[in-house]
Amino acid sequence: MIVEGTVLRGRALEPVEGRVVVEDGRITAVEEADVDSDDIVLPAFVNAHTHIGDSIAKEAGAGLSLDELVAPPDGLKHRLLREASREEKIEAMRRSLRFMESSGTATCVEFREGGVEGVELIREATAGLDIDPVVLGRETVDAMRDADGFGASGARDGDFDRARNATREEGKLFGIHAGERDSHDIDPALDLAPDFLVHVVHPEPVHLDRIEDGGVPVVVCPRSNLVTGVGVPPMRELADRTTVALGTDNVMLNSPSMFREMEFAAKLGDVSAREVLQMATVNGADVAGLDYGCVEPGREAKLLVLDGDSDNLAGARDVVRAVVRRAGVDDVKDVLL
Template sequence: MSSTTFEGRILRGREFEPVEGRVVVEDGEIAAIEEVSTHSDDIVLPAFVNAHTHIGDSIAKEAGGGLSLEELVAPPDGLKHRLLRQASQDEKVEAMRRSLRFMVDSGTAACIEFREGGVEGVEAFERAAHGLPIDPMVMGRETVEAMEAADGFGASGANDADFSRERNATARAGKPFGIHAGEVDASDINPALDLDPDFLVHMVHAEELHLDRVADSEIPVAVCPRSNLVTDVGFPPIAELLERTTVALGTDNVFLNSPSMFREMEFAAKLADVSARDVLRMATVNGAEIADRNCGLVEPGRDAKLLVLDGDTDNLAGAQDPVRAVVRRAGVSDVADVYLAEP
């Protein structure tokens, strides 16, 4: 039996209660949390789950400044799709691998990737992730065959196409179906909800009717606030969504934003009327629940996917509230260790 321990201030359980002590890990699982005195300034918290990514466009970071959302990402001829077609498979794989390495190094344990390019795109992502300690849920796009090669299907939006065939095939395969909705306006939200998806992405323009439908159906939502402001479509109603369903954080397209959950948390916490604990749940356990992963919390029985921050860096020293410090202040330079054990 292999055993590892981590000491410091532990953000324990769903409330992230700060306790001094040690986390005991045995065979890739959190075995115990022992409240004991330590001499460590470290802060131990669950590693992040990034609930919505498009890693494929890592080949074109900061391309397309000043373009509208449709000009940037609308299939089939938005800028990202043209750039993806122009790049070789090896170029795309290497760019994705570098983004995934950054995600691991900055404390991300898992992600939900909407993967363009059909079966070939799914295979390219698998090549990029090979050997890295990240646990992606890959959502194939564009074809039923891509869904069959992946973990599920990720639809672009109900105004782009009729996804009934893909939804039915995904249900028959027993896999999750996610869909963008309410990013540009509200017109595609009801059609998306009519597909009975397993989760929605964005919901920037959700109205009371849509919020009620989300609550009644208990459909979780992944929000990407930095991306929404970069593309000038608005800001998601995070507080209203949290009152009704599970809400998780995603960083969206790499060519628009760094896939840093630290940046996404700070942005959400400072612009939405929600608590730091709400935001930390959005960045960890809520995404884990959408992805059906047994991580996202520091508690016995969970997979040992842990992020350790040095609480004595010049940035974090003197922080009075470790949860607020993690959410609103911490960054990649504060990372002391990322432990992503295989269960």
Template sequence: MTGPETFEGTVLVGREFDPVEGRVVVEDGTVTAVEAAATGSSDVILPAFVNAHTHIGDSIAKEAGGGLSLDELVAPPDGLKHRLLRDASHDETVEAMRRSLQFMAETGTAAHVEFREGDVDGVEAIGEAVADVPIESVVLGRGSIDAMEHPSSDGYGASGARDGDFDAARNATRRAGKLFAIHAGERDPDDINAAMDLDPDVLVHMVHPDPVHLDRLSDAEVPVVVCPRSNLVTGVGVAPLRELLDRTTVALGTDNVMLNSPSMFREMEFAAKLTDATAVEVLRMATVNGAEIADLDCGLIEEGRPGPVVVLDGDSDNLTGVRDPVRAVVRRAGASDVKRIVR
């Protein structure tokens, strides 16, 4: 148990992130008060991020595979990442993941949704990696159904409908009351209908939806996680964010650590500058939308809601003089502006 702590500045409140000059009181991990008041503080206080799609195991091979195609990089079973994962020792993989998780925690990420390679061993490895890191891992096992049924697994993360038959895994997650997520529409639209036929809880990427797929999304209200930096690096394009936002819940993920740092600041900036999504929409994608997809109770600053919250130094060389704090968080802020993570 900890006593109440008070933080002053511009507070981004609720789902609209209304900028309110005032203070936030946090006690034992819960926001107990949000008060409007003149404070004189230039700090910006926002909810911590939820990174809605990661492959943290790829931390063993950062920046490997330059110039390779998507399939050459990540397609199972013999894409570069899978070969490198097989060759890495257990201890090497755990330590590499721990370092990436620590970076995420230090840069404002409260939780992430992990597609965890390595079957049961992979699920157990990330449990080891995250044990001493202040971040929540929502783990979606891959491989056998045993990976999903492991006590530390929160569901199943399927590679894509063209890669195999996932009916059994989908049925098992449904029986267990766990999440089923699947990559779809990353390089072309050909696997989207088959993925949606599985009635997934989450679709990842959706770079190439046809109008019929957008209609299905709207009807089924299946959430989508987009990963713009990863899609650019692999040359598959940029998801039609406006069309997706107009039809369903959209969250933001950083995807493979092999290709990109797991920085939600960088991912937000890309999403905002590459598309016509508003700063409020992008910040929502990086916080409460990811939380809701993962069934987590975080991502908003409201009285009675759990934290954590991020305090940015509004007087940093980067942020001083900012006129629009939400745009500044989404398009300008970075790791060096983080003053405090309040958990």
């Protein structure tokens, strides 16, 4: 397979005119050349934090606080999940996964409620699709063992030492929410030596030092934080200290569109368009230990092709900036997963 156009090459997402050569599902070459194509070729997105079980309750709970919406065990989302049938949950998740796939997302890192059954549900929802979620089980060690790791709700919600130790023994991912509503649970979360933190809206200088010293990546979700009223993550400060990735969080609150998340991040945070696109691609892949998210030889060929001659993108002088701040689902020409 050969894909031609303006290629956003390497970790730096350097725009070059040319082609990407793919053999047996891997990129074998990125060649600079004069080509007759207005397409924009970039890595498919890695949505580094989702809760897609919430797909059964889109836009529910207007006006509720963060705890009322999502706090276990009796936040609105948890009550609605308990009330929904197995078939309803699978179909709702399948729709969100299908939307992510068609809009250029190669994978999402899913914090999966419901224990072992919750892990089984998303596996069923993914059947027949090309998107390949990284599933982090919640609530029980058995769920972690059936999944790709463990996704903890937050240090104030319980004792996760046993889950952390078991995850480490299994060599799997351990992620935890921290610093979403305040700074009080950041130190306890860091004490668990997680593979990554989610949110970190309210870090203090000591937390930033610990994050940097420990090399702990952070996944930010700015749209979700705005909806729940907890603030905006300090993306510049975090990016200066560690790897920062981007996630869309609860489908109840926001669509799982990485285009929308990138635009918000770029316009709200003191970070460049290039940094935001890295957060949405290669940084997320690094957090999840994936071999894609970057257009360079040797990587898995999971690519997104945008129509650079669409009415929305035609005439763009800065391709990376246009992809981050302007592009949308309507500009997607092909998704190669």
